[in-house]
Amino acid sequence: MNDSSNRDEVIAATRHWLTRAVIGLNLCPFAKSVHVKEQIRYVVSEARGVDDLVVELTDELGLLRDTDAEVIDTTLFVTPHAFADFADYNDALFFAERLVDQLGLAGELQIASFHPDYRFEGTGPDDIDNYTNRAPYPTFHLIREASIDRAVAAFPDAADIYERNIETLRRLGHDGFAAWMKEKS
Secondary structure, eight states: OOHHHHHHHHHHHHHHHIIIIIITTTSSTTHHHHHHTTOEEEEEOOOOSHHHHHHHHHHHHHHHHHSOTTTOSEEEEEOTTSOOSHHHHHHHHHHHHHHHHHTTOTTTEEEEEEOTTOOOTTSOTTOGGGGGGOOSSOEEEEEEHHHHHHHHHHOTTGGGHHHHHHHHHHHHHHHHHHHHHHSOO
16 A cells, blocks of 8 residues: 555545544534534644654644634644554653643644543543544644634533533444444545
């Protein structure tokens, strides 16, 4: 498989997850509008470790900062070649968040985390609750704080999203979620 087809497969899997899980189950009520307006940038990283990640993320954070939100509102930075282990991903996330601070972007940009083996503290590895943050590949979601502020203002019950997501996934269960994700977007 060549790099181009691999990249296309990674983006296709990520788009499918976004449209079926995140938008389709309304796990993030803010995602649909930027998806429909095609304001989501998909980046398939070549990073093989933290050093590579920092270099690539520095460029990507700068690009997002310098690009009008009407063109790119948010970026899904996918790392298919690194951080398969969730503990390694969390270590990388620490450096990624530190990078945001070092670049003077705290308060302007932030990172949300998604991973195939995502696990909230206090949950078991197979708890359905974890599926709110499970993506097909380790993913760093680069988000504009201004976009979050606008979305929260438009969605007054934003604090309830997490609880509603857990209820949705518990109603579906593992089998229901798997069946939902098998359907075409």
